[in-house]
Ligand code: SF4
């Protein structure tokens with residue numbers, strides 16, 4: 342008889358594909374994890390599974406129409422894309438917008454950050470199996486969703502920014518309602534902060550998991566809470582403020598939330614405290630909002646120009662690069678969403694951790710998808726479906742654009 | 750630092766609090782419909798419409814189609830009137846904003862599920 346107890350078993354290396362649906366967020370994303378037993382030894386992140394050709398559609402639209410298209414890039418931070426595109430067009434037109442419009446735009450951005458961070462917190466609770474806190478935090482997220490719906494007319498696609506200002510004003514009654522809402526929300530967020538930090542159910546699952554050390558975060562150019570959770574000072578609101586962030590930062594009352602932990606817990610702490618900071622910022626914006634017009638007329642034809650608009654979206658730095666050509670349509674429009682930067686750090690975070698921790702590590706960058714690979718073409722008439730490779734797609738799109746020259 | 754018991758008092762409180770959600774399709778009371786909600790498109794004041802097609806041009810979703818005025822319609826100056834395909838409309842409100850004569854509006858009726866595309870055309 343051989344003694345089975347003494348034999349050292351080396352588990353075989355197995356490669357597990359995770360995706361094409363993200364295990365945490367039910368969105369398209371593809372990972373290949375190589376595991377030895379329960380340990381992840383290698384991770385390959387395959388970005389660009391989903392291609393929506395938004396930039397190409399945008400080149401055939403007018404700037405005004407692109408505002409709405411941009412806001413539909415993301416269903417969570419729609420206000421950031423919408424506002425940043427408007428900002429880019431204003432930069433290109435060299436137009437100055439009224440002060441009140443700047444404040445309202447910034448307010449919408451901050452409210453967007455509050456709801457996005459609470460949403461993330463709920464998802465994080467859910468990923469570690471702490472569904473009680475998930476339900477409770479999402480219940481309280483409704484406070485800010487109602488505020489957004491109240492001032493913009495829609496829960497998700499606020500579409501508040503337009504070229505030259507904002508589309509709706511904030512009345513005194515709404516202001517009072519919001520200030521009351523912020524008091525409630527702040528109290529609740531303080532509670533969730535304590536839950537996240539002190540409740541064992543959550544903390545023990547995220548403490549020391551998914552380490553991203555500051556030098557690696559810097560090398561992989563992590564942005565937003567992912568970078569700040571590793572101690573990187575990256576926040577466009579502080580480093581390169583625009584809109585009403587300029588007077589806000591001049592007061593010196595607000596500070597960048599940093600954590601030098603570098604694990605998922607660090608990123609969670611940054612997000613929760615940042616939410617409380619965003620509530621304070623929104624309160625400041627409401628209390629210091631100047632009177633006056635909310636909109637300036639900007640001619641639809643934008644002079645030839647090349648601009649880069651930056652904004653701190655909830656997930657990190659968002660860039661809209663815009664080339665205008667004197668018509669009312671963009672010549673080139675490029676969107677660099679923050680998740681794109683954070684993906685590259687992901688492979689490093691996953692290595693050396695347990696497979697069971699993969700969902701929370703993946704969710705910790707708060708991913709959001711819009712990239713490139715291949716497409717499925719569904720024919721609306723006979724409902725057939727076919728897969729098209731990138732090369733064929735390029736040939737077909739060149740053909741289409743030859744047949745449909747741009748309308749001037 | 751980490752310990753159990755942070756959430757328990759909150760749980761006890763919630764045992765006695767009332768339900769946070771509305772049993773929507775069965776009960777409609779309690780749904781928060783704010784003033785100024787953007788929902789279903791409406792051709793509110795046909796008699797002011799000139800048929801200028803501005804709404805069709807600005808629509809980002811190509812949801813508005815200009816059709817020849819039917820006999821039962823108000824006859825506009827150009828003989829065309831807008832209709833909206835709700836299946837394509839993204840409820841942005843740009844047509845309402847751009848119409849020079851204030852003809853269009855977005856109402857607050859938010860129930861927009863239909864069984865066929867043809868039912869989704871708003872005249
Ligand atoms: S609804 Fe307004 S924009 Fe559209 S055709 Fe009539 S007048 Fe013109």
Ligand code: SF4
Pocket residue numbers: 790807808809810811812813833837838839840841842843844845
């Ligand atoms: S609301 Fe927007 S998408 Fe709908 S018809 Fe008007 S412009 Fe088009």
